[in-house]
Amino acid sequence: MPGLLSRYSAWRLLREGLAGQQGWTPAWEDRDPDPAYDVVVVGGGGHGLATAYYLARTHGITRVAVLEKGWIGGGNTGRNTTIIRSNYFHPQSAALYDLSVSLYETLALELNYNIMFSQRGMMEIAHNQPELESMARAANAMRINGVDIEVIGRDEVLRREPLLDPSPRSRWPVYGALLQRRAGTARHDAVAWGYARAAAALGVHIVQDCEVRGFAIAGGRVVAVETSRGTVRAERLGLAVAGNSSVLARRAGFDLPLQSYTLQAMVSEPVKPCLNTVVLSTSTGSYVSQSDKGELVMGGNLDRAPSYAQRGSFRISQSVVSPLVELFPAFATLKLLRQWGGTVDTSPDNSPIIGPSPVAGLYLNCGWGTGGFKAIPAGGTLFAHLLATGRHHPLSEPFDYGRFARGELVDEGHAGVAH
Amino acid sequence: MQIFHCPFCGPRPDAEFHYAGDADKPRPARDCSDEEWARYLLMRANARGVARELWVHRAGCGRWIVLARDTVSHEIGGSEPLNP
Amino acid sequence: MSTSRRLPAGGEIDRSRPLNFSFDGRALSGYAGDTVASALLASGVQVLARSFKYHRPRGLLGVDHEEPNAILDLRLGARHDPNARATLEPLAEGLQLSSVHALGTAGRDLLAVLDRGARFIPAAFYYKTFMWPHWHVYEGMIRRLAGLGRVDARSRAQAAPHRHLAVDLCVVGAGAAGLAAARGAVAAGRSVLLVEQRTRVGGALLWRDATVEGEPGSRWAGRVAAGLEAAGARVLAGTAAVGLYDHNAVVLHERGPDGGRIWQVRAREIVLTTGAIERPLLFGDNDRPGVMLADAALEYLRRYAVVAGERIVFATGNDTTYVAAQAFAAAGARCTIVDSRTGSPAQDAARAAGIEVVAGARVERALGRGRVEGARLASGATLSADLLAVSGGWTPLIHLYCQARGRPRWDEERGTLLPGEPVAGLRVAGAAGGARSLAEALAAGAHAGTGGGRVEIPDCDDRPFDWGGPPDTRMAFGERRAWVDLQNDVTAKDVALAVRENFRAVEHLKRYTTLGMASDQGRTSNVNGLALLAERTGRTLAQAGVTTFRPPFLPVSLAAVAGTQRGELQAPLRRLPAEEVHRAEGAELREYGDTLRPAAYGTSHDALLRECRAARERCVILDASSLGKIEVQGPDAAALLDFVFYTRLSNLAPGRLRYALALAESGAIFDDGVVLRVAAEHFVVSCSSSHVRAMTAHLEEWREDRFDLSRVFVHDATPQWATMAISGPQSRRVLEALALGVDLDDAAFPHMSAHDGVFAGRRARIARVSFTGERSYEVSVPAGLAAELWRRARAAGAEPLGVEALGALRCEKGFILVGVETDGETMPHDIGMGRARETRTDAYLGDRSLFTPAACRSGRRQLVGVAAASAAPLPVGAHALSRAGGRRRSVGWVTSSHPSAALGRPVALAMIEDGASRHGEELEFEHFGAMHRGTLVAPCFLDPSGARLNV
Incomplete structure (x- = not known):
């Protein structure tokens, strides 16, 4: 959470208004990557930033970096139509998306950033x-x-x-x-920026212009990422790169059921x-x-x-x-x-993939298709749990990568409208 | 609006075609493992760059074709019938 | 207002055709040839609009698509445009214009008070407040303050159909370079489309003096355009190229009443000669009405004979502005040039022409409140003025180049973004390509048009074009705010604030401040914004980056985008060949899949029961023409069907039919249907109506994937045939009356067999197959005979049956409908058709998926019948509840439910977890909070033995 001095409020706006808006400080600082972290999250979109925030906030893990190849929130987070809803058919999906809606309802106050969640139905x-x-x-x-x-x-x-x-x-x-x-819309950029600001205030490093080019895998376990700004070691590595998931998965040596x-x-x-x-x-x-x-x-x-x-x-x-x-x-x-x-x-069942990948130490948060934005707080919460503990949160269990081989799809296809 | 080259009909608007997945995916026998079957049924190449894709020319000749297409630039490399 | 700023002569306007219009209730007039903007300017109306956030008064800054301010509500008869752009709208008799986004009028806006509090509401302030207790508390107020025009619920617009065109070359922009390009291309024998955003060709030749090929530039332009058209080229004026898509698809928007028209053009090559637009200068209060781009002022003067000011201060740093100053001086205005440069030959020439030049000086701020009254210079000197004509340099229009994934590069010498690496199939020429003179533009255009080879370059008097260098940011951070994006009210201080808060990536700056996101898409603000970003971050402009240029280049009417995709044409319905007969019978037609079919004959609830009763007691006729009739022929036809269908078909005897399921590779039921084996190597697949295309593609896919193409063929013959299903205990009598030349004796013609017959002298096919559970005959005849067959069957006593009653009849029998009973998870063993799964060992589609852990586990939803506890049918979609472990959980749902005329009680089908082994169990069903009860039974309520098929 941002410290008291940098908190946003109407009062602060008044004060800064009188002082010519000179007193505002960076919402987050740009960092060069350190050589090693406890957790590295690849992808500075909503899911990646939220994951970093919850890692720090909920699990107390602050040696965390978010590596973003461009600018944060520049992928689907900043391109979607911002609809938030949880009207999903299967109980597993309903639980996931309802958690998200509930978190969204209090997110502005929690992050001290007005994400403008407008529950207009x-x-x-x-x-x-x-x-x-x-x-x-x-x-x-x-x-x-x-x-x-x-x-x-x-x-x-x-x-x-x-x-x-x-x-x-x-x-x-x-x-x-x-x-x-309870459904509605929110301001997409603000979600990314709000999480970034709150995560950075808790010590998370946000590294922009840092493209992940490959993985160092030793003994079947991922130990580091090769980036455009050098090698970054990590105990655990989370991928939250939406449309680019297949590309990075292939570099790590496995396939995803994504298009x-x-x-x-x-x-x-x-x-x-x-x-x-x-x-x-x-x-x-x-x-x-x-x-x-x-x-x-x-x-x-x-x-x-x-x-x-x-x-x-x-x-x-x-x-x-x-x-x-x-x-x-x-x-x-x-x-x-x-x-x-x-x-x-x-994904084949219009449900996300959250869980361990076939490579040890590498975890997946992808396959949200057209509906990733609405799931950001839940995706971040569940992914942070996974990265912090190495185990599924009960709510993410049904969305494990292994469901495809078992044939246990969570088919939201009939609800498969793109938004 | 891309232009695809149908080997039977020539250059046609993409609207006439229907995407049908990755080309070059052999169908495993019934005694394959669950994982092998899932790989065939669900896993996708999803190439960033040149992809070999299966398309059906629904609003044209109705034939199935394999299209080499760049998924970033949308440049068309070439096309061939699925079954010449 | 009496203040006419119109010169007594000159311009392109037609003074013989005065036009009356009104603005905010004031009666005004202009001339044919005026734009709304030029007519308002000529009438002396200076305040046309209010800014988005601070409600600052705003006048015209520009003259064309770059104008950020002048957005008005426009009405003319039934036509309504809530966000009309004054600079793009031709004046018309009777136009009613009014200001938008003002509490009152643009002239007197009560919300102007918001500007007083501006210091407290800088860029992005809303992210920092309005959080407690919830955004919703504040949102309504914010929403009401936002938005521009107002949608009128009664307003409609129907645009013209799209047009499509393929050309060798599409030239975008009909200025000097574009005309040269088009002429060169035509001379080289290429088919050419020349597109011009303005309503006339000529570009800057229309308002800047030039001589081309010995004649005045504007006349030359007209002559060349006429020549092009005479030579077969197409010239579209008043048409903007708004988007460039894959494979050189250019989307044009031709403006016109009611939304205009979209052109979809496929061009082998594209030449962009889109010119350059002027940038405003950054200084305090640079948004005042009366601050206008110098070149825009010149265009108003030359094309519309409107003198935008009588006492004009030109603020500039380039020579191009001197052309405008001299024109205004010649028109009688008092002109002073404030030039940031200390010396230039143009200054001497201007002084020699009697124009005052203040060299080495900058305007620090505009003076005046509601409108410009003067300028204060950085030196402290003040100049009085009623027009502040500004030039902050030039920006080429390379939107389409960027849309084609071209990456612009910063050109320090010109001080602007120019096209970088070339893009295949696209050339940029003229000012858009950085030309430094008219001669250079003409030459570059001509070369681009011919694409090599012999080039004829039009000669002209040399008119150098001074780009003006990079934006001058020195006056941007004075005491008064300097506007960067006028429409969205983004000031230089906002850019500084964003940088202070680390929104330094160019896209972050844009999104955080909303710079460039207004309806002018940052035409005049982007480069100034970049310059400020560079300055504040200590980067060069080359390092600052650029935002993505997104289509459309100009806002496009949604009506035009939709084109003819309105009403039924939006998603055309398939229609039955005998539709008129059904209408005459009083059928209520509804859409099923994409086909319009009779739901019932008569609209009352009784119709359904009456039709059901007729089917069970007498004889009905159903138009089943939309059912698929896919022919599969050849030596390998049986093998193909064996692979594609879950139900084995190769052991079907010729002349016989079989009900069959086809699966998707996922194991889910893809479709069901009846397959007829006409002969050893000839099958007809009758699939459900909405699956015909998909099933055909399905068969074709696997034919091509696995078979020798010369040994099996697939052909969809559905539209060729009309099919009437004649069903009921008396159906044989009706068939006899039709005299089809077929032996109807049950021994010769048993259930699930077929014979060819003759109807009205044409071949007919008669199949005994039943959707109702009654004795039934499907008679297929050539589609043209559908109505005749219907009438003759009716005359023989068959009563009409609609799709709704059919639903009830098949529900009584427990016949599934794919997509109703089944979904993407339903496998054959879930609906009691698991035998093939157990017995077939050869390969068939979806085979392996039937044996995954998920397919084999218990707890799968299975098809059951449900006997409702009450007399009312169970609601479709009601869920069966389990309360095991104290937790409410759905264990399935009702898929179909009908009253049964034959049984006198309701019948229902449902998919319930392990339902097949739970017959006799009573379950609770919840529907919108209300509880119902029903007992699971076998999914067949009537005649389980099938005896009625032969009644």
């Missing part, structure tokens, strides 16, 4: 009767798993979002929706508040929320070709935008401002 809209029936099945499962969820009727959906086209003639008519009230794709996101020009919830169209996979700045934040399906390019195709932009314009006809008068892509690591 999320509606997954059903466009026909079968969808509504399968939603009932999902909702009942979630409720039994303890997730706050309800299925609301057409009128209630339209009341919540008056700009939705109420016409039954719409290509995507509104039949009802799955509503999770990297581009997931696009895009925003409109800012407009005054016109959308109250996060809205997802079940049939089409397109979804939209409105940022605090007023931009409509839109996303949808993956680009169809595997890619590490971090940029999307126009055709997918069109396929994301078109259903939203059909759902919200007035949105047709807005403009697309910016479009970008991230590289997501999709």
